[in-house]
Amino acid sequence: MKNLLYLKDDHIKDFIEQIFYAYRETYSDPKKILKKYSFGTAHHRAIHLIERYEGITISGLLNKLKITKQSLNRVLRDLIKNKSIIVKKGEIDSRQRHIFLNEKGKKLFNEIFLEQKKRIHNALKNLDSDSVLKFKNVLSKIINE
Amino acid sequence: MKNLLYLKDDHIKDFIEQIFYAYRETYSDPKKILKKYSFGTAHHRAIHLIERYEGITISGLLNKLKITKQSLNRVLRDLIKNKSIIVKKGEIDSRQRHIFLNEKGKKLFNEIFLEQKKRIHNALKNLDSDSVLKFKNVLSKIINE
DNA sequence: TATTTTGGGTCAGTTATATTGACATATCTA
DNA sequence: TAGATATGTCAATATAACTGACCCAAAATA
Numbered sequence: 045m046k047n048l049l050y051l052k053d054d055h056i057k058d059f060i061e062q063i064f065y066a067y068r069e070t071y072s073d074p075k076k077i078l079k080k081y082s083f084g085t086a087h088h089r090a091i092h093l094i095e096r097y098e099g100i101t102i103s104g105l106l107n108k109l110k111i112t113k114q115s116l117n118r119v120l121r122d123l124i125k126n127k128s129i130i131v132k133k134g135e136i137d138s139r140q141r142h143i144f145l146n147e148k149g150k151k152l153f154n155e156i157f158l159e160q161k162k163r164i165h166n167a168l169k170n171l172d173s174d175s176v177l178k179f180k181n182v183l184s185k186i187i188n189e
Numbered sequence: 190m191k192n193l194l195y196l197k198d199d200h201i202k203d204f205i206e207q208i209f210y211a212y213r214e215t216y217s218d219p220k221k222i223l224k225k226y227s228f229g230t231a232h233h234r235a236i237h238l239i240e241r242y243e244g245i246t247i248s249g250l251l252n253k254l255k256i257t258k259q260s261l262n263r264v265l266r267d268l269i270k271n272k273s274i275i276v277k278k279g280e281i282d283s284r285q286r287h288i289f290l291n292e293k294g295k296k297l298f299n300e301i302f303l304e305q306k307k308r309i310h311n312a313l314k315n316l317d318s319d320s321v322l323k324f325k326n327v328l329s330k331i332i333n334e
Numbered sequence: 335t336a337t338t339t340t341g342g343g344t345c346a347g348t349t350a351t352a353t354t355g356a357c358a359t360a361t362c363t364a
Numbered sequence: 365t366a367g368a369t370a371t372g373t374c375a376a377t378a379t380a381a382c383t384g385a386c387c388c389a390a391a392a393t394a
Contacts, residue, residue: 056309057241057302059325060215064234065332067212068255070205084350089209096202102371110213115352117372139361139370157202164201167330175323180204182324185312187210231380247342260381262343284341284390 063186074159081126081152088156090119091145094129095153099142101134128152208331219304226271226297231264233301236290239274240298244287246279273297 071085078088093108094100102120106113120143123129128149134140145153168176216230223233238253239245247265251258265288268274273294279285290298313321 051310051313053302053306055321055325056306057237059309059328060302060305061237061241062325062328062332063208063212063215066328067208069332070208086351092202092206096206103369111351112353113371114354114373118351134370137362137370141371157198157205160205161198161201163331164204165196167327167333168196171327171330175327176200178320178323179327180200180207182312182316182320183204183207183211185316186308187207187214188312229379248340256380257382258342259344259383263380279341282341282391286342 070160070163073163074156077152077155077159081128083122083126086115086119087123090116090123091128091149091153091156094143094145094149098144099132101140101142103140105143123149215305215308218308219301222297222300222304226273228267228271231260232267235261235264235268236273236294236298236301239288239290239294243289244277246285246287248285250288268294 071088074088075085078084081087089109090105093105097104097108100108102113102116106116109116120129120131124131126148127146130144130146132142132144134142216233219233220230223229226232234254235250238250242249242253245253247258247261251261254261265274265276269276271293272291275289275291277287277289279287
């Protein structure tokens, strides 16, 4: 930290508060859409990761979501029943399950993403690329630790 | 947006994912401390705001937390019972209730904050002040919309 | 002053999402 | 073949939210 001004406790408290708002708002936007399908934010998070990491395994999802497999299972059961995802046995290791969005899931993801995109797009549209890069960098440092 | 590269969908999807991780990690750190007091993250969020906005009213808290008053009431009852907060009638408008941390609440807040601070401090310690300012700026734009 | 609105409190029931703990099964690895 | 790994499932419980229906007191206003 080259400038201690930005490390004062009040600044850090502000960050903690703002990170909460940013998360809440970003994940609130698509709730009406999810409700149409009788899904919630837990389903949303799973769908998001399955889209981002095509073919992700159960343990892969568990590592990213950091929930128990019982919790994840409820969510995946709903998504399978709804035909939004398909699960394939691993070819190399047939114990593993690889998860994919199918057509219905892709449509749902796109609907959800369109809602979320608005907020991020609006936030970034008048910013220079340096701001965006630095935002991403700080965010990743907060996550990694 | 002066450089469209940073507005590509995949970048926005990354942000959405990273905002989730940042929130989850930041609010996971103090969970062991909260558990000692039989509190959860709902109590944590309330305490945080009461510390930041000393004397905040019930409706003030409701506006920031965006939960129902029934939900908030459960949390505040626990905090009052535990003697972490005190509630005072408004002098100008005696319908209002102003909420304050008392000594016990301040100690609890500090314990919680110390845990959370580590993560943010570590993230920022090797960054220049420009990064920190730009991070804050983007975050506030995401919130405001 | 009479009426309406606002700020807050509460009861009751329900939903969403997560937890712990105990097992079961199939498959891979040493 | 024995043990570890990946996954699935049953049951009970916890946490944090919700909806809806009321209530009271105090402030604002017609």
